[in-house]
Amino acid sequence: MTVSLDMTIGERIELLRRRRGLSRQTLASLVGYSSEWLRQVERKGREVDRLSTLLRLAQVLQVKDVAAFMGVAVPQDVVEQLTAEGEPDIRAALLGQRTAVSADAAMQSGDIARLRGEVNSAWASWHHSAQRYSLVRARLPGLLSRVYGCHAWHEARQALPLSAQVHHLASAFLHSSGELPLALLAADRALAEARQAGEALLAAACLRGFGDVLLRLHSPGQARELCVAEAHGLREHEGIASAEAAAERTWLYLTAAEAAAFQQDHHEAERLMDTAEELAQDVRGSELRHATPVTSVDVAAHRVRVEAVLGRTVRALRLAERVEEVEALHREGRVRFYLTLARTHLQVRNQSGAVLALMQADRDCGEEMRCNVYARHLLRQAISQDSVTVRRDLHQLAEKAGMV
Template structure:
């Protein structure tokens, strides 16, 4: 009998055992009891809430989520998709750079396609971003990449703003330095990952690593490998992600640039994420401790490599949740202070982490408050970020009378109701 032919509860049991999770651990990760998991696996209880099915699929690293959901409910289910047109970015990432085309055959111009020149970027509000690229950038494309990274952290519309500009930059980076190209593709990887497109994120990370070999410093190469490790972890390839983290850290050892402490600190956070996904609690805590040590160095603000104590605090909560340690996650959440982060998009993502931990604790009022704060900081995160959409879906599934009206209003603004 093939796996799809097995009863739904039996498939849950096999997937749980493959991940090495006890029923209690799986129950904590999805907000249910060990007895509830036992009843589902025995076929004595149906899973009739979409939010719970999606959480089970995420924790158990299910490859085909629609088939998993449809197999549970016995009827077709259309999963909500982020309202984001990724076509231009996808085309830019999956098109070979002009330098590779010239090596492989006819010049790129032979195709009849010419990319438009880069126009001056439209400025956001002065309260959000500097209107001009930083002085002293080596070339125009490098200025563009720095401008895009700054907007990704601080803009009121980070996804719209980045998607409107990044594809043209990606088409231009083949003639730029390896530094600019690697960081541009790494930004594409982050955007695709947060929007839930793991395949596009992985492809962008691979381009970033290839570009870093064209004259970038070792820290830029290490950051690109770290993005690749993150993408592998999101897709469930944990052993490969762990190996990539080790390679990235070894690569960064060869660099003495100013960005190195932030790059290495972020790599420690990535390694903690991979360890927690594999339920290696001790290793995850060691990586977090190492990241905290780098955060205490008082690092300069670098839009391409943002890193600080709040990033460590946020990742500590996420690690505790992945390990199924909800009481620890709630205690660690007290260390998160999103208001101390001046960049509005990053501040919003901090509040989303708080929303996630309160949703897991089934505290509807606290979840709604955190989501509201996230919306105030950057409303676009609620419409696009997969973590935000999951938290809102969970909030609606609770149907708590205290927050029902406000929860549905928030869901409507996020495009989920």
């Protein structure tokens, strides 16, 4: 991709951003600035005076000639680092040029039905399969390629929700894999297409995924604000069954509570958790057709997570002991709970408890230690707290993770 040499750096950034399909808010979040800052860079000629920021922009925008883009000399080892790939097939599908679809190639109802079945199957694998990473990694590139023409299928507007679901799944996969810039890009597209389709419940789920990525990108304030605003909007939305609105609002408040915990706002984190718990009591799974199911077990497990983030480890461990029917959670939820438990044990230097929790996560998904970047981080922490009593178990986990 080339840009004119007589363009300002701001004009180059805007051109490349638009070609990559990134919103101004998404790109700004990825480099740690506000959308207003980026608007001033693009439109008002504000200088980007930090080399690290220019390098980050070049990385996110997938610039091949970094030196020409910035107008400075960049060491070759930095260029090589910038062009490293994590999930190449998925990366290529997300960042590749969207293919326009002619009217003759528009999807028929049967094609959409088949695609819907494949999307549902991919999500089921992510939530329930012990091989969820390998199965979803194999399916995502093809699904992304098939839904990228949705904006051109005038006769098949019903395909837009499927495109949103595929991008939402891509974001969840890339988030767990540690590919945060790509995860945010996928989440941004999922949210935009869900809203374009007029699917309020799906948009809420996609926004929650967007918020989860923002938390890992150290933007808890933005995540909290977006989730609370979306929850308020669902409460006032007409035409959505009360139980379904309550389910999605519960998930949004759970994410907002975790964001408040990352900000160390104890009072607000507790208030948001209480709100989520109260809402969850009004949700009956049998009444849900479109919303994401939520149970008291989901809320209890998330409360442990919030307490751990707040640093109240003793309380978190006490609450974890009271979480009943963990097996009622889907596989992804169980893994998340056990990783939270491992993290909490490590905070109090209880290596045996941490290793046991990691082994439980490995039991539920044998790919977790190898593919989940957060599980690998916890495993490294456990290894650093060396203890003879769990050394053998740690070695086995490290072998599964490919660390030895």
